Amino acid sequence: MTQHRNFYIGGAWVAPRDGRDCPVHDPSTEEVVTTISLGGQADTDAAVAAAQAAFLDWSQRPVADRLALFGRIAAAYEARSDDMARAISTEMGAPIDWARGPQVGAGAAHIRDAAAALEACVFEAPLGGTPGTLIRREPVGVCALITPWNWPMNQITLKVLPALAAGCTMVLKPSEVAPLSALVFAEIMDEAGTPPGVFNMLNGDGAGVGTQLSAHPGIDMVSFTGSSRAGRAISRAAAETLKRVALELGGKGANIIFDDAPDRAIQMGARRCFNNTGQSCNAPTRMLVSRARYDSAVEIAVQAAETTSVGPASEPGRHIGPLVSAAQWDKVQGLIETGIAEGARLVAGGPGRPEGLNRGWFARPTVFADVTNDMTIAREEIFGPVLSIIAYDDEDDAIRIANDTPYGLTNYVQTEDPARLRRVGRALRSGMVEMNAKGFGPGFPFGGMKQSGHGREGGAFGLEEFLEVKAISGWPAG
Template identity: 65%
Template sequence: MQDATRHYINGQWVTSIDGREVEVENPSTEKKIATITLGGVAVADAAVAAAKAAFPAWAATDPLGRIAALERLMEVYKGQAEDMAQAISFEMGAPIALAKTAQVGAGAGHLKNTIRAAKAFAFERPLGDHAPGDVILYEPVGVCALITPWNWPMNQVMLKLAPALAAGCTVVLKPSELSPLSAILLAEMIDAAGFPPGVFNLVNGDGAGVGAHLTAHPDVDMVSFTGSTRAGVAISKAAAETVKRVSLELGGKGANIIFADADEKAVARGVRHCFNNTGQYCNAPTRMLVERSIYDAAVETARVAAGKTEVGPADVEGRQIGPVVSGVQFNRIQYYLKQGIDEGARLVAGGMGKPDGLSTGHFVRPTVFADVTPDMTIWREEIFGPVLTMTPFDTEEEAIALANDTPYGLTNYVQTPDKSRARRVARRLRSGMVEMNGKFGGAGTPFGGMKQSGTGREGGVWGLEEFLEVKAVSDWG
């Protein structure tokens, strides 16, 4: 079992000043694979102090110098991609093929896109021809606390870390205690890339301890958080005491609207997309809304697709989905499956319990419910597992109303070759993102939501701007 009990503060690996040791579990085997220390107030204070001391020099570094440091990190990251994939697969259960491609690739992609955006960004620009002496300066926010989840470790860390560093901020990263090994490896990479001491700091801890303390810390200028809406509300309240900037990427309950003229692969594609990463991602298309004339056929297609979805250990090469991250998450999903059955949804595939032959590990049966109505718990609450709900609709207006009938607003999906209708529906969907006909957004597209899915945007130039203050100066020229 790996000993990973130290934190990375001010350019050094240090023993925790306070806190307690906990074990990290492999969700495929339920075996303990590492020990970390959940730090407390003292270690969090030390990390913030290091970031605060390093901020003036890093903020004053020419943007090209900061970009050069990120480019060095990119080379180190690519050189240790295999190690990163193994860490992610062991700690949170991503199948190794997915870990090597999407999980590790997401981190590399966001780093690359941030470097591209920063090179093109004008950190100093004129106000306009009407005011030739006025200039607008984009300056770093300051010390930033980055609090990240377990489900896409490098995706979420790099979406925050790369633009924060490019902007000239210094950071304290608190990764999830369920997936700390990938963040520890990243800290080693940052150290190898030669960032100045204190620019990046890593403190392991839980939300109630280190997370809450960083959120309310008077020397933290910004909190960037990805996680549950419940935690996002608590962070917003705590941060309000010091009026710090808060960026939140929270839950989702995406609708996938499938019109009768959608391509023949739309339903099966939607099922696979919902089950990707074992359904553990906030913008999963978990509510499939199907035009009534093709609804029965769609339900059958979904049943077959779910039945063909293989489930297995994360260390096995293949296209299977892995376990969910923990026993707590497994039990949470079982609760929702029972709610769906008890409230009258039609169970089409899967259901409660573990798949046959997988008694050890936190494995969940890929599940499809049909005839789900908006009053049901499984319609309204985020399940965060491989569970798809299906509902028929008759008109475009009804489809839009059903899609928007949620407190969330992260990503919605539209399947139709009718461009006029697709654009019309996309404009009326209350979500930060709309994906149409199975086509992903391009590199550097802004990621974020509306309503209880959060505030702010990550990715590309939008992600860079999240970590920048705007300063107006007159009589510059």
């Protein structure tokens, strides 16, 4: 069994100063695959000090230097893509083909998008109509980047690359549940020749290193992706030093199926819910269907669930893998039981493991019908392969139900009526609205409203999160 106890601080792999062991499990087998160290206060202080020491030099580097580093990172990332896919598959249960495709591919795309945003950014320009006044965009400072386990490279690259582009230095704390991909990423940053102290990586849990970074006086900004509960805790810890906080939190996306949408929209919506074993904050977990079409939609969703294969992450194919941990499995099972107890009609899946899988944290693709929007399974983020189907009366009712949630990350609309697309797209209270399965363009702003957080990631929008605006008067002409 390989050990991965060291941290990447100041451009070197260093032994923990105040660490304690933490096992890492393969969720397909429940076996321990390695042991990492969870850092303590001394490790946090060392990582922050390294980032502080590197800030002045890196913040003054010209754009050409930063772009050159981006090119080296992209090349190293591509060269290590198979290592990265295997790490993600092992640590969080993504089937290997899914890990090689969307999981690793998301990181590569964000590296490209961040480079494009850096190249296009105007860091210094005169204020229009005001001679002698200069506007500068400068890095916010030393950043704590706290990332989740469900889309490891998606979230790490969405934070690290724009922070680098802005001229910030940073301490990355990946999820202790799935740290292997972050270790590979730290090796990539080292191979690419990132200047010492600009990028630091420290393992730890939320209560330990996560809280220490959030409250640390040497940290200027915290960018966090995870649960709304953890986001509130980070905000409280950061409030004492009034540092900037960017939060990408949970979701409970509504997928509105209008009567003119094709049957395949229902099937695709169900499969989107089950993708990544339901462990995506932007999953369309509430399917809203008109009463006239309700029964047929339930049948289609049931068929989608029953034809979704479940299997070990190491096997190739288009199946879904396990949930990430025993704790996550227990949570999902409890919420399925709650749905049954509150009167939702279980039409596919249900509690327990799929047939033939007696070991590993596998869950059955599950569909509930006759769900009302006040039920727990319609209110809480389950983070498992569980779809709730809700009936609506008309367009206004569908919008009301979709917006009746504490979350506001992503909603979905399926209709062939252009006027309806415009009306509903404007009316939905979420940071993103995907219509008719049309993907967003490169560099689009990812983020939400309400308890889904604040701030945006991706492209120029993500770069802006790491910049401060400075006004200077009396700037000499020329």
